[in-house]
Each structure stands twice: as C-alpha cells, then as structure tokens.
Amino acid sequence: MDPSKISPYLFTNILTIGISSFTPMVYLSMDTIKCPSNADPTKDVWSQCSGVSTPQLSICVFLLLMMIIKVVVAPLSITIITANDLIKLNLPHCLIFQGFLFSLSFLLNLYLLANIEEGEGPDGIETVAWAAIFLSIIPASLELFHMTFHHAHRTSHALSPTVTLSHSPTEGSAIAGFV
Numbered sequence: 001m002d003p004s005k006i007s008p009y010l011f012t013n014i015l016t017i018g019i020s021s022f023t024p025m026v027y028l029s030m031d032t033i034k035c036p037s038n039a040d041p042t043k044d045v046w047s048q049c050s051g052v053s054t055p056q057l058s059i060c061v062f063l064l065l066m067m068i069i070k071v072v073v074a075p076l077s078i079t080i081i082t083a084n085d086l087i088k089l090n091l092p093h094c095l096i097f098q099g100f101l102f103s104l105s106f107l108l109n110l111y112l113l114a115n116i117e118e119g120e121g122p123d124g125i126e127t128v129a130w131a132a133i134f135l136s137i138i139p140a141s142l143e144l145f146h147m148t149f150h151h152a153h154r155t156s157h158a159l160s161p162t163v164t165l166s167h168s169p170t171e172g173s174a175i176a177g178f179v
Contacts, residue, residue, distance in 0.1 A: 024063060028056040035118065051121035055112035058129035062109050062136050073143055094146070098139035108132035 035049035046053070085091060091099075109132050115122060 024059075028060055032056045047120050049119075051115075051117040051119050051125070054121050054126050054129045055109075055116045058112050058132045059109045061133050062105055065136050065140055069140055069143075073140065073147070076147060077143065078147055079143075094142065098142060101135050101139045105132045105135035108135065 032049075032053050035052045036045050039045045039048040079092070079095065081091065081095070089096075108128055112125070112129055112132065115125065
C-alpha cells in the first residue's frame with residue numbers, strides 16, 4: 001500500500017468501520033453473560049445456556065474474522081480488484097470460492113441468530129455453529145496462505161541467481177556465468 005494512503009486507510013477502516021464491529025459483539029456477549037448469571041447453579045450451566053451461547057459464539061467469531069480481514073488482511077493483500085471488476089463479477093476463481101464460503105457462513109450465522117433461545121439449544125445447533133465457524137476460517141486462511149507463499153515465491157525469485165550461457169568464439173566452449 002502506498003505510504004501516503006496508509007493514514008487515511010487506518011482512520012477510515014479501523015476507527016470508523018473496524019470498531020463498529022465491536023458493538024454487536026459486545027451486545028451478543030452481554031446476552032451470553034446474562035444467561036449463566038440467571039441459570040440454576042445446581043444444574044449443568046451449559047445445558048441451560050447452550051441455546052444462547054452456541055449461536056452467539058459463532059456470530060462473534062464471524063464478526064471478529066470480518067474485522068481482522070478488514071483491518072489486517074485487506075491492506076496486506078496482493079490481490080487488486082477494481083469496483084468495475086467486482087460489479088461485473090470479473091474475479092479470480094479463488095476469490096469467488098472465498099466469497100461463496102463467507103456467504104454460506106453468513107447465512108448459517110443468520111440462521112443461528114434467528115434460532116437463539118433460552119435453555120438448551122435445538123438438536124444440531126452446535127453442528128451448524130461449528131460449520132459456520134469453519135466456513136469463515138477457511139477463506140481467511142486461504143488468503144493468508146496466498147499472501148505468504150506469493151511473497152515467498154517473489155522473494156525466492158528475486159534472490160536466486162540467474163545462469164546465462166554464452167559462447168566464446170575464441171575458445172569454442174560455452175561459459176556459464178551468474179548474473
């Protein structure tokens with residue numbers, strides 16, 4: 001990223017957009033804290049609050065990953081996309097796959113938000129929550145690996161010496177030289 005654009009980017013994305021993802025996380029976390037405080041201490045607290053805690057855990061992880069992607073991954077990403085490419089969906093296949101996985105995670109988290117209920121969660125709610133968490137972690141991990149290996153690939157090419165062969169007409173043999 002161009003150094004002259006870093007300060008406006010940090011101000012816009014971290015202070016205004018990045019911090020705004022904390023509000024829903026704090027709200028959901030307070031609701032999660034409320035359930036165990038009202039639970040019967042003689043019984044298993046998880047069985048009394050899994051209907052609230054499991055969906056909220058998944059939603060908070062999704063929001064946290066979105067904030068990390070916006071604040072950390074996006075400025076360091078090597079992928080450049082214009083608004084015109086995004087509108088026309090002229091995207092690399094990897095980005096389409098990542099967007100598809102994030103969309104599935106978003107829809108599963110929306111389902112979890114709609115099914116938050118006091119008491120024990122419905123059957124399969126934990127499976128849906130873990131699926132939503134993994135569907136949001138996979139594309140973020142793919143982008144981090146892509147950034148890491150692309151940088152390592154560029155660095156290894158920049159550091160590796162190039163061998164050139166030249167033929168000397170006077171000696172009649174090929175001479176190898178490093179450039």
